[in-house]
Amino acid sequence: MSSHVDFVIIGHGLAGTALAWALLRRGRSVLVIDRERGGCSRLAAGLITPITGKRLAKSWRWGELYPAAVAFYRSLEADTGTTFFHERPALRLFATEAERVRSEQRSGIAQAPDIRADWFDAPLGGFEMDAARLDVQRYLDTSREHFESRGAYLAADVGWHSSRGTGLQTGGGFTGLETGATNPNTVAPIELTADGVRLPSLSVEARALILCRGFDATADPWFGSIAFKAAKGEILTVRIPGLAEERVVHRGIWLAPAGAEVFRAGSTYAWEPLDALPTADGRAEIEARLRAFLRLPFQVIDHQAAVRPVIDAGFPALGRHPRFPQLAYFNGLGSKGSLLAPFFADQLATHLCDGGEIEPQVNVLRFL
Template sequence: MEVDYIIVGQGISGSFLSWYLIQAGKKVMVIDQPQPYTASKVASGVINPVTGRRIVSTWMIETLMPFALDAYTNMGETLGANLISQANILDFHPTPQMKLAFEERLPVENKYLRYPDNATAYEQYFNYYFGIGEINPCYLIDVNLLLDNWRKALKTQNALLEETFDINKLVIANSSPLNTHHSPLTTYNLRLTTKKLIFCDGAAGFNNPYFSLLPYAKNKGEAIITEIKDLPRNNIYKQGINIVPWKDNLWWIGSTYEWDFKDLNPTPAFRAKVEQQLSQWLKLPYTIVDHIASERPANLERRPFVGFHPKHPNIGILNGMGTKGCSLAPYFAKQLADNLVNGTPLLPQADVQRFSKVLSR
């Protein structure tokens, strides 16, 4: 069977890349073994335009945010699902110093920072002493609904192989210049032949022999899933931890950013930290129903990996989104799809060719 493109992985990146290529009339095969906990599946789904304790605008956010709004809306309309909603962050200042930091950034980041109109309305839900700031707009993506519904769509189009990709069964033809009409064919498992194979394999990319030399930074995240009755679901609540509306009327609480870890198991220390914070901050009763953890495909540069291997130009990558995957993935999936279909250039800051010397070793 010959297809135009093989995509390895059906996280947010692989889903959007396959979405755009199929929209362009291309024949695609996605290879993905279902797993309960991947970075995409346990992500909070938040698109936040500011970042860090200094409260600065995130990279390219003025381009990424409107693009993401259109992308999730359009995909949702096609799938018959509501994938994106606005859910602004209410930032409960934990100290006078953090309140002052917010006030100092307010004139600079006035496009995204403001004070909520009805701050006293939250006194029935939370204990807080130093006021509330609001980050507006923020968006919330129903990641699991997206992944599930797009997976069903791929199945109906016979465009999904539910199996673990075995790189030992990959045969790469001799390389030729990128984006020519005579690209070499790559064969996988004697069943599939393609012009281009693109890895959207998330944390598995750490061990991918074609791209393992990229400056990945292994990062573990944990989250607690809770039931909190009577807490309004139209906002995200932040004070050290984030309380985020999640699927099935539950709440996602997290997250950690662990750079030194021995395994991917949920830790008692994180659960204890969350329970202590909630006991001081939240006035409502809650029930913990799950504790999840996964490894994120972060990188040292905090810029995505997009494009094709310098020595194997029929082998590509769309990875390294880190904690900003919900905002980065749609835009750079479209960039890569346009590059494949129309030959349009990739953004240099994201193009994996910036590591051509390293990858050519």
């Protein structure tokens, strides 16, 4: 006997989690499935920063996306009795005279007076900006606990095969999506039915299935033609005796407090190879950039890497499959998943539940 849910979500990263909440809040039932390895959300620093880059550019649609993110994370904190969203000023140190001049020309940017000269080498000064930080691990753990307590979470690997499976009536070359849950050798294809999907091995039926898989080398059969411009990123965790800075500090890279005298520093951008292996070059780059403004010695205590799911210059991609409306997609959060996920998860949930429109700029149809 199968249990029925409204939506199955593949992926418990920032995309799938925000979408699950958005659907639950609309009174729909969900099942989130994740294979619990890989993915980049658990490595992300969760920084939400209004002004980025050498040109001091305002982050895309900040005025809409940031209030949506604040409302979303704050309301979840209230509902779950947990704290994982922190609004705190961040410090940006000028790397060049051009940056400093540009900041003077921009309204709303004021020089930061309190930059400790014994900690930071910042002869050009810097400015403070209102920013936020999502404790991604805590947010995901809290969400998972909530989903699990309602039978709405499952650890399972979803894969594809090309030779078995007869249940999917796609009419194309694809023969099935398979899941290896408790026993990886036990696989069963998802079947697309007239009014939804079925996952026989998990005894689950759903109205729709949404792929929120981030960057994955194994392209799925429906949305697999979407081209990624994915970027690998590396992060160091460092111990810096004597440093008590509470703000995230930006100067070429960022340095974010992570406990007593412990900080995370990152991150790099590389376009090949797209794997999650930390490299000597990545470490050397972060260390050099850190030394460019940090006066204190540091010791590296951890080093991680992951791949950002970039599709199109920071635009997410979302919506239903043109041929199989019981399948949908939410991906492309790039390097700003904490900021983008709440707003666009809400847009996708409205679309899935009430037929609301997906903006053309982010509609997955544009990328297929």
